Amino acid sequence: MSELVVAARAAARAASALLRDARPDRITSKSNARDLVTEWDVKAEEVIRRVLEEHAPGVPVVGEEGGGDFDKAREHWLVDPIDGTVNFAHGLPLWCVSIAAARAGEVLAGVVVAPILDWWFEASLGGGARDERGTALSVSKIDRVDQALLATGFPYDMTQENNLDRWNHMMKTAGTCRRLGSAAIDLCLVAKGAVDGHWENRLQAWDLAAGVLIIREAGGTVTNMTGGGFDLYDGEVLASNGAIHGELIAELARA
Incomplete structure (x- = not known):
């Protein structure tokens, strides 16, 4: 088993134990009123950083709340302590902890856990992807977009590149679409086969890293929205079961 997976597992378990019964008392905003953060985002990231340092000393951690300096070419951790903070703040259980190790744009290991739902997803590069059992x-195996269940998300700043044109088009074209509020969960549900495809832009590497590896190790396809190579740090993703990928690219281009 990858030592990186062992480290990510330990950190995810520690954060999950902290957050499972947590209820936010202080909810503030970051970039705008929609971009929420709670005291538990910060506390969970502190716990994750401590556990990762214990298991992988010296590997830099880049987190949503604490940031971090790192060299993309060298091994580093990408951490989202609560992906889906708005859901968490409102008591909706669709949020998760996402932890991944990456090097030179390639994700090496990843764990995503949704504590309230008892969902666990993990993968290591070349080692496959597994659930909580x-x-x-x-x-x-869905092979037609008009039969597919798709997921997406929207940026906090809706004044530009807000994804609404794509949403409107795909709602008319796909079997159906969902907005769950956590990109990491969306990606893992593609890996699980519960969702057939996910597209989104204006994301951060810590939103994407673990879920992208989990999809690929589950047999899925990940590119940008025009079918080009996926760039972990670019913020744009199109992920699918592979069978509908070409059709998704074509439909998104029509939006």
Whole structure:
């Protein structure tokens, strides 16, 4: 088993134990009123950083709340202590902890856990993807967009590149679409085969890293929205079961 997966597991378990019964008392905003942060985002990231340092000393951690200096070419951690903070703040259980190790734009290991739902997803590069029972994950076999269940999300700043044109088009074209409020959960549900595809832009590397690896190790396809190579630090993703990927690219281009 990858030592990086062991470290990510330990950190995810520690954060989950902290957050499972947490209720936010202080909810503030960052970039705008929609971009929420709670005291638990900060506390969870502190716990994750401590556990990762214990298991992988000297590997830099880049987190949503604490930032961090790192060299993309060298091994580093990408941490989102609560992906779906708005859901967390409102008591909606669709939020998760996402932890990944990356080097030179390639994700090496990743763990995503949704504590309230008892969902666990993990993967290591070349080692497959598994759920909370250790069962191998596998993407769906849906091969038509008009039969597919798709997921997406929207940026906090809706004044530019807000994804609404794509949403409106895909709601008319796909079987159906969902907005769950956590990109990491969306990606893991593609890996699980519960969702057939996910597109989104204006994300951060810590939103994407673990979920992208989990999808790929479950047999899925990940590119940018025009079908080009996926860039972990670019913020744009199109992920699918592979069977509908070409059709998704074509439909998104029509939006």
